[in-house]
Amino acid sequence: MAAKTERVGRNDPCPCGSGKKYKRCHQSMAQGVTPLQRILYAAIAAALVGGLYLAISSGVEPGTRSTGVWSAEHGHYH
Numbered sequence: 218m219a220a221k222t223e224r225v226g227r228n229d230p231c232p233c234g235s236g237k238k239y240k241r242c243h244q245s246m247a248q249g250v251t252p253l254q255r256i257l258y259a260a261i262a263a264a265l266v267g268g269l270y271l272a273i274s275s276g277v278e279p280g281t282r283s284t285g286v287w288s289a290e291h292g293h294y295h
Contacts, residue, residue, distance in 0.1 A: 225232055231242035245255070285294035 225239050227238070227240040227244060229239050231237050231239045233243055235242050245251070287293075288295050
């Protein structure tokens with residue numbers, strides 16, 4: 218008869234003996250996310266946020282127009 222394996226809860230001590238909670242130690246590896254993947258995801262997120270910031274901050278300054286022609290007849294740029 219096979220021994221019954223107990224499921225480790227998130228807040229239980231990690232079975233590896235580190236003394237940490239399972240959620241802070243080996244849970245991510247059990248779910249298939251490695252520490253290297255976490256770093257990669259963080260780097261991708263930082264690049265996306267940085268790109269968004271650059272896209273917003275490099276826009277046209279308020280009160281100026283870089284394209285179009287002013288139409289006095291219509292009172293706006295075309």
